[in-house]
Amino acid sequence: MLILLWFLWDASSAYWYEFGISQLWAAEWYPYESLYGLLPAIIGTVWAMLIAMLIAVPCGLAAAIVSSEILPVSWQGWIRLGMEMLAGIPSVVYGLIGLWVLLPWLQYTLDLLTGHNLLAAGMILSLMILPTMMVMSQDALRLIPIEQREAAMNMGMNWNQRLMRVLLPQAWTGIRSGILLGLGRALGETMAVMLVVGSLDRVPDPIYNILEPAQTLTSRIGREMGEAAFGSMHFSALMACGLVLAVTAICLSLLAQQKRSFV
Amino acid sequence: MNINTNTHIKEEKGVESCALPSYVRLENISLTLSEKSILKDVSFSLPATGISSLIGPSGAGKSSLLRCLTNLYDNWQGTISVAGINTRSWHGGDDALRRHVGLIAQKPAVFPASIYDNVIFGLSRKERKQNQSSRVERCLTQAALWDEVQDRLHDPANTLSVGQQQRLCLARALALEPKVLLLDEPTASLDPRSKQLIEASLHDLAKDMPILCVTHDLEQAQRLQGQVIFMCDGKVIEIAAANDFFEHPERLETREFLRWSVCDCD
Numbered sequence: 416m417l418i419l420l421w422f423l424w425d426a427s428s429a430y431w432y433e434f435g436i437s438q439l440w441a442a443e444w445y446p447y448e449s450l451y452g453l454l455p456a457i458i459g460t461v462w463a464m465l466i467a468m469l470i471a472v473p474c475g476l477a478a479a480i481v482s483s484e485i486l487p488v489s490w491q492g493w494i495r496l497g498m499e500m501l502a503g504i505p506s507v508v509y510g511l512i513g514l515w516v517l518l519p520w521l522q523y524t525l526d527l528l529t530g531h532n533l534l535a536a537g538m539i540l541s542l543m544i545l546p547t548m549m550v551m552s553q554d555a556l557r558l559i560p561i562e563q564r565e566a567a568m569n570m571g572m573n574w575n576q577r578l579m580r581v582l583l584p585q586a587w588t589g590i591r592s593g594i595l596l597g598l599g600r601a602l603g604e605t606m607a608v609m610l611v612v613g614s615l616d617r618v619p620d621p622i623y624n625i626l627e628p629a630q631t632l633t634s635r636i637g638r639e640m641g642e643a644a645f646g647s648m649h650f651s652a653l654m655a656c657g658l659v660l661a662v663t664a665i666c667l668s669l670l671a672q673q674k675r676s677f678v
Numbered sequence: 679m680n681i682n683t684n685t686h687i688k689e690e691k692g693v694e695s696c697a698l699p700s701y702v703r704l705e706n707i708s709l710t711l712s713e714k715s716i717l718k719d720v721s722f723s724l725p726a727t728g729i730s731s732l733i734g735p736s737g738a739g740k741s742s743l744l745r746c747l748t749n750l751y752d753n754w755q756g757t758i759s760v761a762g763i764n765t766r767s768w769h770g771g772d773d774a775l776r777r778h779v780g781l782i783a784q785k786p787a788v789f790p791a792s793i794y795d796n797v798i799f800g801l802s803r804k805e806r807k808q809n810q811s812s813r814v815e816r817c818l819t820q821a822a823l824w825d826e827v828q829d830r831l832h833d834p835a836n837t838l839s840v841g842q843q844q845r846l847c848l849a850r851a852l853a854l855e856p857k858v859l860l861l862d863e864p865t866a867s868l869d870p871r872s873k874q875l876i877e878a879s880l881h882d883l884a885k886d887m888p889i890l891c892v893t894h895d896l897e898q899a900q901r902l903q904g905q906v907i908f909m910c911d912g913k914v915i916e917i918a919a920a921n922d923f924f925e926h927p928e929r930l931e932t933r934e935f936l937r938w939s940v941c942d943c944d
Contacts, residue, residue, distance in 0.1 A: 562787035566847070568750065570800035570854060571777035580799075585790060 416665070423661055427654035438652075439659070444616040444630075446639070451652040453659060455618045459533060459629040460660075463608060466537020466625065467544060467601045472594060474541070475548030479590075480578065482549070483556040495550065502546035510610035513539040518611060525626060531613030533625040536634075539607050544597035551596065555589020556582060595668060602633075602664055609634040632656045701726040701888045702747070702779075702858055707756035709742055709912075716742045717754065718912040724858070724888040729880060729904035731920070732892045735941050739912040740892045741784075744860045747890075748772075748781050760858060780856030784863040786843035788835040793827050796835045796846055800854045813853060820883060821849035822875040841872025848879065859883060861891045865898065877901055896936065900924055908932050910941035 430438075434451060441452030482494045517538060518530030559582060567577045583590070613628020616635070620627075636653050643649040700723035709717040717739045724730050732740050746754045749765060749772040758765045760779060768775040777800070788796050797814045798806050814831065818824040823845040827838070835846055844864060851859065861880075865873040880889055880902065893899055899906055899920065906923040908916045908931075916923065916932045927933045935941045 560787065562783060562785050563789065565750070565783060566787035566789070569748065569776055569781040569783065570850070571773040571775075572800065573773050581789065 420658070420661060420665075423654060423658040427651050427658050430648060430651035430655045433648065438655075442618050444635075446643075446649045446652070449648065451648070451655075453632075453656065455616045456630045456632045456635045456656060457659065458618055458622065459536075459612065459631040460602065460633070460663075462533045462619070462625055462629070463536040463540055463612070463631050464598065464601045466534060467540035468594070468598065470538065470541035471545045471548055471597055471601075475545050475593065475597070476552050476590065478545070478549045479552035479556060480582075483553045484578070484582070491553075495553065498546040498550050502550065506543060506604055506607045507610075509539055509543050510607035513607060513611040527626055529613065529628060531611060531628045533612065533619070533627075533629045536608045536612040536629075536631065537625070539611055540601045540604055543604060543607060544600050547600065548593040548597045551593030552586065552590045555586035555593070558589065559585045598667055599664055602660060602667075605633040605637040609637045614638055632660050699726055700724060701761060702890070703757075703759045704743075704747075705757040705759075707743070707746060707754055707758065709739070709746060709751060709754040711742070711751070711753075716912055717746070720756075720909070720912070720914050722907055722914055722917055724890055725905075726888060727884060727886060729884045729889045729891060729902045730907060731899035731902050731904065732890060732907045732909060733894070733896065733899050733935075734909035734915075735935065735939070736894075737911075738909040738941070740909055741862050743909070744781060744862050744890070744892060747860060748776050748779050750781075777854050778856060779858040779860060780851035780854060781860045782844075782847050782851050782862065782864055784866050786840060786847045788838070788843050788846055790834065790836060792832045793835050793838070793846060794831040797849050797853050799850055810853075814849075817849040817852040818846075820852050820879055821845040822879045823849055839872075841868045841875075844868060844872065845876060845879070848876065852883075857887055859887055859889045861889065863892050863894060866894065873898070896924075896939075908935065910935070910943040913943065915941070915943060 430451065434441075438451055438453055439457065440454050441450070442454045443450040443452045444455060478494075478498075482491055486494070513535060517535050520530070521527060521532070521535055522530035563581055563585065564577065567581045572580065608631050612631055612634050614630050614634055615628035616630045619625065619629055636656050639649070640653055643653055702724040704723065705721050707717050707720040708715070720739070720743060732743070734740055742751065745751045747758060747765070752772075760768075760775070763769075765775055768778075789799055791799065794810075794814055797817055798810045801810070815824060815828075818827060823842060826842060827833075827846075835843065838846060848861075848864070865876050868876070877898065880891065883889060884904070889904075891902060893902075903920045906916075906918060906920050907914060908923070908929075910931055916927065916929045918928070923932070924936065927936060931941050931943045
């Protein structure tokens with residue numbers, strides 16, 4: 416991890432020495448005018464992640480609960496197989512599906528000029544991380560011994576109580592790992608997001624407007640790295656985007672490691 | 679009481695508990711699981727107080743019977759009534775029935791919380807928010823665990839030994855103030871001291887409620903006294919007071935079981 420951070424720091428150091436940390440909240444990104452503000456991409460990344468998590472966490476958890484606690488065992492294998500196959504599909508395929516199905520649908524349904532926007536990016540990301548979250552949550556629920564379920568039943572706890580007080584708290588470690596893995600994938604996903612987000616380097620106006628084209632850190636790196644000359648300031652600025660991504664991922668992991676009380 | 683013709687019940691000398699009004703009554707209970715007949719026309723009753731020991735070889739249907747009593751299995755046929763109320767039409771449903779009829783499993787299952795929180799785990803949110811110290815002390819005392827844990831009530835419950843965890847499960851069940859207690863081999867694989875402590879607390883509890891205790895341990899059934907119900911191959915073979923059952927068994931199957939721990943009742 417330290418080597419990775421050192422590498423990113425070394426490659427982006429020219430950018431940080433030249434412009435300083437204030438670029439984190441600078442809103443202009445015009446490489447040809449030497450403006451390298453990271454704020455639009457940071458805001459775009461945060462929105463895409465938030466939307467993805469808001470959709471994927473409840474859906475993934477609900478799917479895991481239904482599949483492991485309600486459906487017959489014979490169905491569970493098929494659902495798991497389906498989810499594992501979904502998790503293995505290359506991200507560009509999700510991007511193409513987004514281009515083909517999601518963008519026209521959003522454009523038509525919400526009466527927009529274009530379907531390329533942060534909502535589309537978040538929705539595609541949620542679809543991509545849903546299988547991971549569901550499979551990991553399902554594993555965590557299955558690991559809870561049957562005796563725990565029966566003990567709760569023997570105490571007259573109803574289904575909701577068993578779920579909220581016995582199953583979810585005990586499965587929380589596994590669920591948290593699923594959320595973290597999903598978050599990591601959402602944070603780092605490039606291709607699918609690049610195809611649907613619109614790649615417009617502008618802070619959404621107003622800032623909560625998720626229905627206009629935007630940019631994320633990954634889509635910026637993916638789209639512009641081919642154009643940036645190796646060792647140039649543009650190249651260094653793109654490496655700085657990578658450093659911000661890596662530091663954010665590490666911070667999220669550390670935050671999620673905090674202990675949670677049981678009752 | 680409608681008992682199948684093969685069951686032998688002694689009503690005379692020493693079966694004091696049978697003279698008491700019955701609180702739990704099972705009539706012609708049959709259960710089939712995966713096309714296999716597990717219980718066949720089982721009928722008996724538990725008096726309002728006292729211990730009844732349910733004994734028999736493995737696979738006799740003892741644990742299944744307990745699960746029928748709390749509707750953990752719900753595809754049984756027959757009639758089970760508790761306090762004169764059919765358990766099929768229990769007010770508040772199966773969850774309310776399970777609060778009335780406490781069932782303690784063979785393997786202790788403590789929740790990953792403190793000892794204190796485990797005891798109050800089954801209480802309502804409102805009750806849990808109130809100070810439950812006196813209830814926790816009373817239940818742990820009834821389960822013969824208070825002396826050992828009173829100084830560390832907020833330690834994790836899984837730091838207790840298996841015997842202590844089993845007594846904690848008993849305390850947790852008692853916190854719900856059940857009117858009947860069912861125990862499925864509660865002392866299996868426990869050390870002699872834990873066994874002794876649990877038996878002592880069962881004797882105390884049985885003064886106020888009916889207790890049905892499944893056990894493989896014939897000596898334990900003798901120590902628990904009360905009535906003994908002997909089951910084999912899903913059928914009740916013999917019911918008698920403990921002294922009579924062990925000293926003067928009526929049925930050949932019972933004598934075989936007491937002597938060789940096997941039963942051939944086909």
